C-alpha cells in the first residue's frame with residue numbers, strides 16, 4: 001500500500017442492557033419464540049404512543065462518558081423513513097441533528113505501537129429493527145421469509161467515529177478498545193458473534209500526495225474484529241487494483257464473506273436525503289438536567305485507567321498482571337471480589353490469570369462472569385495458606401468448583417484432600433521411612449543434599465500424598481541432623 005493512503009471510519013451499533021424495550025414494556029430478551037415479545041407500541045399500530053425508557057437514556061449517556069464525549073443536556077428524536085419488512089412502522093426512531101453525545105475520543109495504538117487519538121463524531125440513540133427468518137438458508141434461495149419482531153425497538157446506540165484511522169491494525173485496535181470501554185461502563189453485552197455489538201467499516205484509498213479523499217465504500221456483516229481486520233486488508237487490495245487498472249471505484253455497500261475471505265457488492269449507497277428525516281412528533285425532547293447528569297456520572301463504574309492505577313499503585317501488582325486482568329473484564333471483576341475476601345493481590349492474581357483463565361478458555365462457552373464463588377475460592381486459598389491442603393489438590397478442587405455449585409470444603413472432604421500437618425502423625429511416618437532407607441540416609445549424612453528429596457517423596461507416598469511436604473522436609477532434616 002506504499003503509494004496509497006487508506007482512510008477508515010467506523011460505525012458501531014451496541015444494544016443497551018435494559019430489561020425492557022426503548023418505548024414500551026416488552027422484554028428485550030428476543031431469544032424466545034418468534035413474535036412473543038411484542039405489543040401494539042413496538043409494532044407501531046395506530047393510536048399508540050411511545051414512552052421513552054429512562055434507563056436507556058442513562059446507559060447512552062454513560063457510553064458517552066466512557067468515550068470522552070460531551071453529553072447533551074438537550075437532544076431529540078427523529079424519524080428515519082424507509083420500507084423493509086423487518087421494520088414494522090415503516091420508519092425507525094433515531095436521532096439525527098441533535099444526538100445525545102458528541103465530540104468524543106479514544107486513545108489507541110497505531111501500527112507502530114504509538115498512541116493515536118481517534119475522534120468520535122457522535123453517539124445517538126435509536127431502536128433496533130426486527131429480523132427476517134428465511135425458509136431457506138438465505139434470502140436468495142428461500143421461497144418465503146417471515147418477520148420476527150421480538151428485536152424490534154430494542155434500544156441501541158450508534159457510535160460514529162471520524163475517519164481518523166489509516167490501517168487495518170488501527171481499526172482493529174480501536175474496535176477492541178471501544179468494546180472494552182463499553183464493557184467496563186456496563187452498558188451493553190458487547191458480544192459481536194451474537195450481534196449485541198455490530199461494526200461497519202467505511203473505507204477509501206487515495207494516491208499519496210492527493211488531498212481529496214477517494215470514493216468511500218461501506219462494509220457490513222463483520223462479526224469479529226478479526227473480520228474487520230481481514231475485510232480492510234482485502235478492500236485495500238481490491239481498490240488499489242481497480243485504480244491501477246483505471247477502473248473507477250463505485251460508492252456502495254459491500255458484504256464481508258468470512259468463509260470466502262472477500263467483500264461482495266450489496267447495494268449502492270443511499271444518501272441522507274433518501275431517508276426523509278423529520279422530527280419525531282410523538283416524543284418530547286430528552287432533557288438531562290444538572291442533577292440527573294450528576295447522578296449518571298456518579299453511577300459510572302471504575303474505568304480501565306483508574307483500575308490500572310489502583311491495581312499497580314495501591315495493590316502492588318505488576319503492570320503486566322494488571323494489564324492482563326483489565327483486558328478481560330470478567331477476570332478483573334472477579335479479582336476485586338476475591339481480593340475483598342483474600343487481600344493478597346499477587347496470589348489472587350496468579351490464581352486468576354493462571355488456573356481460572358485456563359478454565360475459562362477451555363470451553364466453547366463465553367462467560368460474562370467467572371462462574372465461581374469468590375468466597376469459596378478465598379476459603380480454598382486460606383486452606384492452602386494454613387497448610388491444610390497442598391497446591392496440587394487445591395487445583396483439583398478449583399476445577400470441580402468451576403461451573404458447579406459444590407463447596408470447596410465438601411470437595412476436599414470427598415477426595416480426602418485434607419493435608420496432614422499433625423506432627424505426631426508425620427513424626428511416625430518420618431521415623432518409618434528413615435528406618436526403611438538406610439542407604440539414602442547415609443548418603444544425606446555424608447553430605448549428599450539431594451538425597452533428602454527422595455526421602456520426602458517416600459514420606460509423601462507413605463501418607464498417600466496428604467502430608468504437608470514443607471513440614472515433612474523440616475522434620476526429616478531435624479531427625480537426620
Ligand SMILES: [Zn+2]
Nearest residue numbers: 024026039042
Ligand atoms: Zn412492545
